[in-house]
Amino acid sequence: MKDMGLFSQLIYYFTHNGMYVLNQFNLTFLVSIYGVLFGAIVGIPIGIWISQNRKLSPIIIGIANVIQTIPSLAMLSILMLGLGLGQNTVIATVFLYSLLPIIKNTYTGMLSVDPDVLDAGKGMGMTRFQVMKTIRIPLSLSVIIAGIRNALVLGIGITVIGSFIGSGGLGDIIVRGTNATNGGAIILAGALPTALMAIITDLVLSFIEKRLMPKTSSEN
């Protein structure tokens, strides 16, 4: 093993622990997705709500900002005191961190809808719900998705750190690498899939974001 180069060591690790890496990959991914999903379930309504009650927006966004400034390791430790070790704590942390980008983007997206269009919609006899469904959400959906995309990339990073409190995942492989002598290849075996996951997620969501951009031209 020692006489192999870093790259061959990496290949060796993958060929022998392929399924294990894949499992950890899925685990990390799912934990991040869950966290962000909960973040979206809570954050999007909050974003819509504060866009209707503009006075609340500085308070809510302020709170979300404060959460964001807490270092993730500290947040994990604090939540661990209450929720204990394991994946739930990490999901909760990802949830908290995803709130800011999701709330902020939802809020911005809602406010970016042309007030004249809203006035026309209301004036033509749309109910509040119809205005929301047929005007506000379609016109701000791509901005909301951009927020989710930010939250997910952020969430993947936090999930990896989450292995410190026993959530498993790709972070475990990295930690093992740091503990081993000459564990460079093992660190890479954890870090490369993590990076890959973040990049792919970003690309996929940016594609979705573009698809959801309201169609405003009959060409193509």
Add this chain to the structure above:
Amino acid sequence: MLLSMEHLNKEYPNGKLAVDDFNLQVDRGEFICFIGTSGSGKTTTMRMINRMLNQTSGTIKINGKDISKMDPVKLRRSIGYVIQNVGLMPHMTIQENIEIVPKLLGWSKEKRAKQAVKMIDLAQLPQEMLNRYPGELSGGQQQRIGVVRALAADQDIILMDEPFGALDPITRESLQELVKRLQEDLGKTFIFVTHDMDEALHLATRVVIMSHGKQVQVDTPNNILRHPANEFVTNLIGEERLIRAQPNILSVSQIMLKNPVAITPDKTLDDAIDLMHSRRVDTLLVTNAEGVLEGYVDLDDINRITDATTPVSRFTNREVFYVQASSLISDTVDRILKQGVKNVPVVDAKKHLVGIVTRTALVDIVYDALRGAPATDEEPASPINADIHAAATHEGGESSQ
């Protein structure tokens, strides 16, 4: 009465009175323009009609039904609404945009599609445009869609808030023709907010002039041009426009001098000469005892007669050119000027003499209308005018009515 607004008040929480005791009765098929400076409450008043705003007090009734007791959503679906910045949904095709209200009302897909085609024809745009998006249309085309969208569910009342304010003059004119046509051909009732006086005078059947939340004047465009209620209205209309409009709205009776110098046929030559001398004129109009115009006598004709007791009837020139007091200046000015006479007697419907129009006064009006500049006539423009003026302001002719 299709729409009646009574004692409307709108007070904002800061105590500012945006609309102050607004009253208006609107009949079916009328085209009402609200005009005023910004902050005059015209848009606020309009927005209360579809309950985009609620009045502080007062009632609005549509077909006799108090709208404050109606569901605002249903109310709005029955009233067309067009705003200045068009407000087409950018993510919907033109067809979807036109179909918004019909869809809200639950029309079937086929009926909606048929209506969309009908509406785009009404807007005089090609049917292919139905599949385009608003962003692909020019500003004028977008507003055309905006206008017909407000009619798509066959609304009777259309509210328009400065709909053409952002358009270039040529496009604006063609859109004005469109809405005028809709009002005249389809009998739609328009409530139209504008700050463009030309637009208001051109389109409206009645104009509501507003200032600081109060109605200053409510009348037809012609009456407003003819009798501006106060200085504010005059300023809003603009001196230029008033002068240009004069030949079209002024009647002969408004520019004539009243109490012309007249004499009855039974008087003698001496009396005639005395009267001419004392009033300093060279022609006398001859009227009978009832004041009916019979002719005129001229100083030149009198000179040839020597017998001082000759009755006036003997030398009355009976071929007299006269105009009706009620006729418009624009209709008579050509005839008067072509006659080449100095002044023209004005009669009422029964040929009673009621006044006299001087050639100078007419020429002034024609020039002003051409030039659009106000005349600087503190003093009468010519000696003839001065004479007549002096004569007319004197105690008055014997047969004045």
